[in-house]
Amino acid sequence: MSVTATIANVLYGPTMTLLDLAKADAAATSTAAATGGGGGHAKSSKPDTPSQRARLARNALDREMPRDVLLGAMAIVLLASLFTLSRFLVRLYSSSSKSRGTTSVSDGNLARGWFLQRGKEPVSESTIIDNEKSSNIVASTPRTGPPPRTLPLLSSLPWSSALLLAPLSYLPKPFRSYMSVNQLFFVLCLLFLTVFTLTYRSDLTRSTATKGNGEDFMRSGEVAMALMVVAIALGVRGNVIGLCVGKGYEKLRIFHKFIGRMVFVATVIHTVGYFSKWIRNGDVSAHGTLGYVIWGYVALIALCIMVVSSIPVVRDMYYGFFKVSHVIGVILMIVGLGLHRPQAEPYAIACGAIYGASILFSLTKTRFATARLEAMPGADTTLITIPELRSGWRAGQHVRIRIPAFGIPRGLESHPFSIASAPNGDGLVLMCKAAGDWTTELYEYACQGSITETGEKGRNVTVVLEGPHGGLGNIMLESFSSVILVAGGSGITSSLGQATDLIARAPTGAIRPRVVDIVWLVRTEEIAQPFMQILLDHVEDAKRFERNAIQRGLAPVALRIHIYVTRCSLDLPPSLLPYAPSSESFGSTTDDDKSEEGEIANVTGATPTLARTNTGKTQVLSGITVRPARPSFISILSNIADETVARSAREDVKPKGVIVTACGPGPMVHGVSEAVRLFEDYKKKEVGGVEFESQMFGW
Numbered sequence: 260m261s262v263t264a265t266i267a268n269v270l271y272g273p274t275m276t277l278l279d280l281a282k283a284d285a286a287a288t289s290t291a292a293a294t295g296g297g298g299g300h301a302k303s304s305k306p307d308t309p310s311q312r313a314r315l316a317r318n319a320l321d322r323e324m325p326r327d328v329l330l331g332a333m334a335i336v337l338l339a340s341l342f343t344l345s346r347f348l349v350r351l352y353s354s355s356s357k358s359r360g361t362t363s364v365s366d367g368n369l370a371r372g373w374f375l376q377r378g379k380e381p382v383s384e385s386t387i388i389d390n391e392k393s394s395n396i397v398a399s400t401p402r403t404g405p406p407p408r409t410l411p412l413l414s415s416l417p418w419s420s421a422l423l424l425a426p427l428s429y430l431p432k433p434f435r436s437y438m439s440v441n442q443l444f445f446v447l448c449l450l451f452l453t454v455f456t457l458t459y460r461s462d463l464t465r466s467t468a469t470k471g472n473g474e475d476f477m478r479s480g481e482v483a484m485a486l487m488v489v490a491i492a493l494g495v496r497g498n499v500i501g502l503c504v505g506k507g508y509e510k511l512r513i514f515h516k517f518i519g520r521m522v523f524v525a526t527v528i529h530t531v532g533y534f535s536k537w538i539r540n541g542d543v544s545a546h547g548t549l550g551y552v553i554w555g556y557v558a559l560i561a562l563c564i565m566v567v568s569s570i571p572v573v574r575d576m577y578y579g580f581f582k583v584s585h586v587i588g589v590i591l592m593i594v595g596l597g598l599h600r601p602q603a604e605p606y607a608i609a610c611g612a613i614y615g616a617s618i619l620f621s622l623t624k625t626r627f628a629t630a631r632l633e634a635m636p637g638a639d640t641t642l643i644t645i646p647e648l649r650s651g652w653r654a655g656q657h658v659r660i661r662i663p664a665f666g667i668p669r670g671l672e673s674h675p676f677s678i679a680s681a682p683n684g685d686g687l688v689l690m691c692k693a694a695g696d697w698t699t700e701l702y703e704y705a706c707q708g709s710i711t712e713t714g715e716k717g718r719n720v721t722v723v724l725e726g727p728h729g730g731l732g733n734i735m736l737e738s739f740s741s742v743i744l745v746a747g748g749s750g751i752t753s754s755l756g757q758a759t760d761l762i763a764r765a766p767t768g769a770i771r772p773r774v775v776d777i778v779w780l781v782r783t784e785e786i787a788q789p790f791m792q793i794l795l796d797h798v799e800d801a802k803r804f805e806r807n808a809i810q811r812g813l814a815p816v817a818l819r820i821h822i823y824v825t826r827c828s829l830d831l832p833p834s835l836l837p838y839a840p841s842s843e844s845f846g847s848t849t850d851d852d853k854s855e856e857g858e859i860a861n862v863t864g865a866t867p868t869l870a871r872t873n874t875g876k877t878q879v880l881s882g883i884t885v886r887p888a889r890p891s892f893i894s895i896l897s898n899i900a901d902e903t904v905a906r907s908a909r910e911d912v913k914p915k916g917v918i919v920t921a922c923g924p925g926p927m928v929h930g931v932s933e934a935v936r937l938f939e940d941y942k943k944k945e946v947g948g949v950e951f952e953s954q955m956f957g958w
């Protein structure tokens with residue numbers, strides 16, 4: 260028996276045939292007749308013949324299908340939630356006051372990441388542990404406690420690397436889709452659900468006097484409606500499904516896109532079917548004047564425009580068109596659908612409710628604030644600092660920003676940017692690379708204000724921020740033994756936010772990694788140059804924090820930044836060297852540090868290795884290195900894994916895994932995930948698993 264038949268038997272009983280349905284299902288028959296069934300547009304009539312009864316019963320089955328789409332989708336969400344349940348429970352536990360023996364909600368951060376909060380002083384009980392006011396990093400009150408507990412990582416299992424990349428990632432460019440195997444699994448589940456609900460006992464043959472039950476094109480319309488509810492639920496920013504599965508809404512976009520295409524396929528079957536039927540019957544024009552058909556056209560045209568605008572090439576070239584067509588299209592589609600047929604009303608209401616709730620949710624997350632814009636020439640980047648918004652986000656999240664001063668229509672556009680600062684610090688910081696019209700206008704606007712009346716750099720402007728959104732969901736970076744944040748170009752923003760947050764929270768004792776490594780790839784030195792002061796400031800802060808922690812006997816966390824300049828001649832050492840003390844002695848800092856913490860061994864090669872002290876004393880590891888090379892992700896991973904295993908052995912603890920995040924251009928992210936996938940299984944096991952999490956600056 261086929262899988263389809265087995266599932267059908269569970270749902271609809273083992274021995275039903277259309278004729279059985281006709282004979283036995285009087286209730287279904289009367290329901291269908293009462294609601295005017297019969298191909299959706301047939302007149303209600305008392306069933307006389309077996310074929311009529313079969314048709315009415317089949318229509319009753321049709322009505323079951325949208326319900327089954329929703330039930331199936333709920334089952335898939337439940338399954339996905341079960342996969343991530345352990346992570347959620349760990350996060351819940353480490354968010355609770357009991358786990359820390361304190362009264363505050365802290366490290367799991369379940370209560371954070373919802374609403375941006377203002378405040379002159381840091382909102383929580385945080386204090387600056389260093390006296391210097393200029394510190395970029397603000398730490399929480401020292402409060403020693405164990406790091407959050409982690410369950411064994413799935414990725415520590417030998418076969419898990421196969422989960423990382425689906426075969427679709429290896430297809431030629433136009434067909435390539437960077438998808439993991441578990442994403443592919445869920446896509447296949449959704450595909451099965453759609454195909455099953457569209458085809459199971461659906462009769463598309465023409466009815467004649469002797470055979471066939473009539474073209475069943477109503478089913479596809481009903482399935483499309485139900486799928487639309489799922490597509491909208493997956494696409495909105497206030498995303499309940501994301502909450503259930505512990506993922507940011509941007510991670511669900513892949514499923515939103517897939518279901519959207521399934522809606523389109525089902526709608527095309529529905530439309531083409533009825534059209535061909537009307538053409539055969541010669542009553543196309545008569546139908547064209549009927550109200551319900553006109554509303555159907557409205558919904559169809561809206562859907563077509565949305566689908567065309569979301570073809571990757573069109574979307575990338577005309578992002579504004581894509582945005583506007585989605586906002587207007589979804590409203591038109593919901594209205595058109597609601598007025599198309601009475602049975603569509605509940606689905607239209609459900610779509611409207613989900614979309615409306617998401618807009619309301621976004622409004623509650625909206626804040627007006629004064630921002631300081633500063634141009635970073637060379638990097639074509641605008642630094643936006645909003646000192647009054649100090650907390651309420653989790654590292655790795657992003658906000659959407661509007662600048663009303665840009666007028667109409669630019670002032671209405673909202674653009675997403677990762678938060679580059681840790682919460683409870685000196686405010687919210689964004690770094691926006693000039694990539695297109697809006698960001699270039701922003702950059703030029705910031706340049707104009709470079710010399711102000713007060714002699715200060717930059718200019719102030721009112722901004723409208725919506726967020727925070729997205730992020731790492733139930734993943735807690737602090738629960739891993741090592742954290743590697745790989746960034747390409749402007750992807751550094753996200754990595755900086757995550758790294759500084761970990762370092763700032765180190766004094767709570769709840770951070771497991773000893774070192775946070777940022778691997779930053781930049782094409783040229785000119786791009787990196789404007790960021791160097793910011794990076795140095797962070798590293799200086801991290802060093803101070805590290806020293807402070809070492810002195811107090813708390814667990815120190817170091818920040819190591821490895822810059823790789825990928826288009827730079829090997830003969831010419833990068834001119835960034837004056838900023839980064841040495842490109843060879845990774846982890847080395849200043850003479851002052853050396854005398855204070857002991858002798859630091861020289862490190863050779865293009866990848867970082869643990870710097871050790873001869874005296875065995877804990878030393879400051881924070882630092883920056885610059886290399887004119889393309890990094891080998893696999894050797895970076897390998898070195899850091901070895902270092903983690905060695906450190907854990909010295910401390911006599913079991914290593915709790917390495918997390919690798921990648922934020923930047925698609926091929927770079929793909930390269931990192933490939934390195935994680937190819938990393939030797941025995942080493943993965945030894946280090947407690949290697950996990951990978953990607954972030955792309957696009958949909």
Ligand SMILES: Cc1cc2nc3c(=O)[nH]c(=O)nc-3n(C[C@H](O)[C@H](O)[C@H](O)COP(=O)(O)OP(=O)(O)OC[C@H]3O[C@@H](n4cnc5c(N)ncnc54)[C@H](O)[C@@H]3O)c2cc1C
Pocket residue numbers: 509574575576578579657673674675676677678690691692693694695696697698699729749750752753955956957958
């Ligand atoms: C979650 C997320 C976080 C991001 N964080 C950063 C960051 O920290 N720093 C940074 O420099 N860039 C970041 N970006 C990219 C940034 O949002 C786009 O570069 C910017 O919106 C481009 O707008 P534009 O009008 O100047 O360019 P356009 O010419 O309109 O578009 C250039 C490309 O940017 C993307 N894009 C444009 N508008 C949007 C939009 N409203 N929403 C999403 N993508 C859009 C499209 O792929 C488009 O092809 C992030 C993007 C996302 C999705």
